[in-house]
Amino acid sequence: MRRIVAALGASLLAACSTPPPPERGPAPAPAASPPAMAPAAPGALLQREAAVWRAARWDELPGWEADALQHAWPALLAGCARPAPGWEPSCASARALDSPDANRVRAWLQQRLQPWRVEAAAGRSDVRAEGLLTGYFEPQVQASRKRSAAYAVPLHTPPADLATRKPWYSRSEIERLPAAQAALRGREIAWLADPLELLMLQVQGSGRLRITEADGSVKTVRVAYAGSNDQPYRSVARWLVERGAFTLEQASWPAIRTWARANPAQVPELLASNPRYVFFREEPLPDPTIGPNGAQGVALTPGRSIAVDRRAVPYGTPVWIDSTEPQPWSPTPPPPRPLQRLVMAQDTGSAITGAPRADYFWGWGEGAEDFAGRMKQPLRMWVLWPLAHTPGDAKPISTR
Template structure:
């Protein structure tokens, strides 16, 4: 979602930077890697060129990475992955195939591997693995963070604790730049008048609204006026053109948290203990995001990423498209954020974010809900990556 003001999908280069960034470790966003911009066709990736002399034949230099051809035996854990789980993500990516993938995507539409082994064989027969390294140094290690799709209880009408509105974009958003700040929206009659009637729903916790804005989209479990419950998605529809400021960074500067402890759980805990300062914290970030409501016909699918296709929980990642083109299958070698057990699996590069920069850099989409939030909020692991490209 560039989980930037990122497609889904969203948001750190470090825990403190994502706690201060977005499209990442759900500590905080320092930029808007977690909120998606309006969907546009992905820009064509700069053509790859052969690597400099002295490297293995078939080495490719991209705009921000070097791809070194390797054998399948180099991919740790390749034979143990539940590869069939990645097939649906691969087919979704084929709805908007990257350059050079049209033929294989057309073939994949009529292929249905029977199991994990069959899926691996399909890829091994048609693709070549490449180890991804930085252009300026032979360093195969980088960083992986995580993002998620919030699931928030909401009410269609203000009632009880449900008083924090999520707004559609105001009618004059394009004419007034920058638009009102977050504090002005909360305090100025003119700003409130411009948003009157633009409410999509109301949530009970202003931090829930902030998380939705940082991640760029989310799910609402809404109570309708007649008492019915339904789940919908709110997607990024614009922002007020004000600078993004991390509330995590503000808390660190206020000496309320340290860089090592700044995370969403810690921020929520601080807010519970300091209710009179919550607005002060929120107003330190002048940027506000506006949403549009979308139906949720497939609860298994995430929001659309920068590639323009729905993200697949635990099988989609955000990347720097100068390093890895959208739609590319990628093999990850990293660890789980809570258990530190190996996390090795086939994923698809289908999103990006402004904090996701560099050759070996990824943001892992955990999906919706509380467990996904816990995983994403603590993920800041070492990473190795291999790209798979047509032979």
């Protein structure tokens, strides 16, 4: 799904436009007994395409004993609907776990899984264990089925020729070229009041529309990522920082909106600085407590789902993160609060590349945009992988 500069987190930096969900994985195997395989030797290394995994001990995970792990259990079970290869026996066991309180979940994890610290896939002499944690959210936007003076910004489904023309027209070309406009005519899902709201939806990759229907009734629907123009993502926040609108530390969606209100004539230039354009599909929202689907094809859980580079961490993998919560900008900020918890790798984004790198899903509603927009935190991360299996695309690295 579902960003801008480092200071904006995924709300801006991460560009977490969620791709279509993958095909459903194999059916879970019958429940199996806990594996008898011994943990990996301390310091053992596995090479993935975009990361190195280093075998670790449970006592190396900061805050491991303090997390209310039962709150992550629903996200883990959701991920088991489409498990990563090698996870089927563990998922069957997880479904059978009785009364999954924090202690039972912790015991289950330590019995069945091996922690591996995720490091950059750089040369052996340049291994990096600290990376970047940003944030993203699901915006909530007012919209109308009818175009009017108040609602004049279209939100589109993909054009018919999207697959045959790569890259498709850029954002500025869509605004000015008759051919691009003709290809999108009649493909409007709804009309928005503000072009920055469209940009925000495109950056996040999904959102909720409180939409006024043609008959005047109002309902809430979800719009989800359905494709892009394959143009590169460019940060509008960086564009503003480079022009002195505000500092990197002050960058946020509210700061961008404030600048736009004060400089309406420059808004088209601001938008054109990001050529990437995202298309959507409309989905019903029968249960507003359920998050949007991530790239794994399962619903995201606020505070317990992250976006990753799947070349570094497979979808459906439990991940322990060691970071801090974002804080409002201040010349004398208070000490940061730790953010140490179990999350699930269930999504991806165009700016989430390499390792250690993740995008933290804050959910929707009050506070989500604010936290996501300010999140640019140091990150250490550990994947938790079944003892009885090595990821199929990982290769052991000699430590001699």
